[in-house]
Amino acid sequence: NAGVMQNPRHLVRRRGQEARLRCSPMKGHSHVYWYRQLPEEGLKFMVYLQKENIIDESGMPKERFSAEFPKEGPSILRIQQVVRGDSAAYFCASSPDYGSGELFFGEGSRLTVL
Amino acid sequence: AQSVTQLGSHVSVSEGALVLLRCNYSSSVPPYLFWYVQYPNQGLQLLLKYTTGATLVKGINGFEAEFKKSETSFHLTKPSAHMSDAAEYFCAVSHTGGFKTIFGAGTRLFVKA
Numbered sequence: 282n283a284g285v286m287q288n289p290r291h292l293v294r295r296r297g298q299e300a301r302l303r304c305s306p307m308k309g310h311s312h313v314y315w316y317r318q319l320p321e322e323g324l325k326f327m328v329y330l331q332k333e334n335i336i337d338e339s340g341m342p343k344e345r346f347s348a349e350f351p352k353e354g355p356s357i358l359r360i361q362q363v364v365r366g367d368s369a370a371y372f373c374a375s376s377p378d379y380g381s382g383e384l385f386f387g388e389g390s391r392l393t394v395l
Numbered sequence: 396a397q398s399v400t401q402l403g404s405h406v407s408v409s410e411g412a413l414v415l416l417r418c419n420y421s422s423s424v425p426p427y428l429f430w431y432v433q434y435p436n437q438g439l440q441l442l443l444k445y446t447t448g449a450t451l452v453k454g455i456n457g458f459e460a461e462f463k464k465s466e467t468s469f470h471l472t473k474p475s476a477h478m479s480d481a482a483e484y485f486c487a488v489s490h491t492g493g494f495k496t497i498f499g500a501g502t503r504l505f506v507k508a
Contacts, residue, residue, distance in 0.1 A: 285438070314496070321404070323485060323500040324439075337495055372438055382427040382446075382489035382496055386438035 283308055286355075287373050287387035295395050300360040300367070302390045306375030313356045314384060315348060318370040330356060363394045397422045397488050401499035409507045414458075414473040416502045418486030421467060428469040429487040429496070430460055439485060445469065456480070481506045 286305040294300050306313050311332055316324040326340040330350035341348065345363075350356040360367055370391045374384035402417040420426055427446050431439040443454025450462040456479075460471045469486060483503045489496040 316498075324498040326495055326497065329495060339495075374439075382429065383441060383444060384439075384496055386431075386440070388436075388438045 285373055285375050285385055285387035287371075287390050289390060290388065291391050291393070293393045293395060294363050296364055297362050300363050300392055302358040302360075302371050302373075302392070303355040304358070304373030304375075304387060305355040306373075307377075307385050310375035310377050310385070312376045312378070313350050314374045314376070315356075315358050316372045316374065318372060318389070324372060327358070360392070363392070365394045368392055368394045397426070397490060397497050399486050399488050399497055399499035401484075401486050401502050403502055404500065405503050405505065407505040407507060408476045410478055411475050414471070414476045414480065414504065416471040416484050416486075416504065418460075418469045418471065418499060419467055420469060420486070420488045422488055422490055424490045427489045428460075428462060429489075430454065430458070430469075430471050431485045431487060431498075433483045433485065433501075435482075442471070442484075476504075476506045478506050478508065480504060 288303050313330045315327040318324050328341050328348045329337040333352050345361045347359045370389045372389045373387045398421045400419045429444045430442040432442050433439045442458050443452045445452045445462045453459045458473045460469050483501045485501045486499040487496050
């Protein structure tokens with residue numbers, strides 16, 4: 282499958298635990314974006330990364346959330362000390378270059394916090 | 396700053412009827428405009444996009460959209476709805492040379508038999 286791969290597809294965590302969501306972009310894509318989708322809401326931009334660099338994290342909550350895109354391996358969105366309000370679908374998208382705007386999405390990771 | 400407004404969170408049409416999903420945007424620079432579709436429990440797929448050139452854009456599955464600068468609109472249409480069109484549709488904007496795509500809240504399309 283040459284598409285954007287996200288895992289896990291479903292993740293259940295208890296309050297206070299950590300959640301790690303992984304995203305492998307499409308082959309040849311070096312730009313990764315994370316979005317959060319809450320029920321009945323659109324997608325909210327969280328962070329934009331290139332290899333080893335965070336370009337724009339203006340949509341990331343200031344605490345508990347972090348993202349990385351290392352030189353080797355997938356991009357990771359990490360949520361520490363999860364709370365019930367973190368329950369959402371988290372989508373990763375990638376793009377082949379800067380500026381085209383077209384995004385290729387994974388199928389999402391659905392986080393449920395008990 | 397950019398923003399997207401989709402009029403109508405839910406739209407219901409009969410099979411074979413015209414589909415019209417409305418989208419208005421604001422952008423201080425020439426926009427790139429997109430429509431994406433999301434089927435249940437899946438990611439978003441690109442339906443069509445406008446960057447430059449012809450203002451009437453044709454996409455997949457018989458959908459098209461027209462960029463109207465004077466109205467800051469990018470409405471999505473399909474002449475004849477099919478049951479398989481039932482999904483959620485998102486309008487989105489980014490700007491020339493930019494990298495952050497802003498999405499509308501989405502419009503859920505229902506198709507009645």
